[in-house]
Amino acid sequence: MEAVLALGIGVFTAAGVWLILRPRTFQVIIGLSLISYAVNLFIYAAGRLKVDAPPLVGTVNPDPALFDDPLPQALVLTAIVISFAMTALLLVVLLASRGLTGTDHVDGDEGE
Numbered sequence: 001m002e003a004v005l006a007l008g009i010g011v012f013t014a015a016g017v018w019l020i021l022r023p024r025t026f027q028v029i030i031g032l033s034l035i036s037y038a039v040n041l042f043i044y045a046a047g048r049l050k051v052d053a054p055p056l057v058g059t060v061n062p063d064p065a066l067f068d069d070p071l072p073q074a075l076v077l078t079a080i081v082i083s084f085a086m087t088a089l090l091l092v093v094l095l096a097s098r099g100l101t102g103t104d105h106v107d108g109d110e111g112e
């Protein structure tokens with residue numbers, strides 16, 4: 001399970017970095033989204049992967065090994081909301097920039 005998750009994080013990160021280095025702004029935005037997905041998976045994996053573990057609720061002296069850690073889940077949920085808002089903002093800036101310059105290249109010219 002951990003190997004598959006590490007491979008997925010690596011693929012998302014590699015694809016995101018490759019897309020960030022592309023000359024078009026839409027590809028850069030998709031690359032930033034892929035890197036944010038990789039970071040979300042990394043944060044979730046940092047909270048110990050447990051299957052069918054109950055959350056830490058109302059026990060007097062809990063044994064942390066028996067329960068699921070709710071903090072990484074809350075952090076990932078917050079990061080998803082923030083990354084959605086940032087992606088929407090970047091898309092609006094992309095549309096405004098394309099309207100003003102007439103191109104969607106990162107540096108503003110075709111460069112061919």
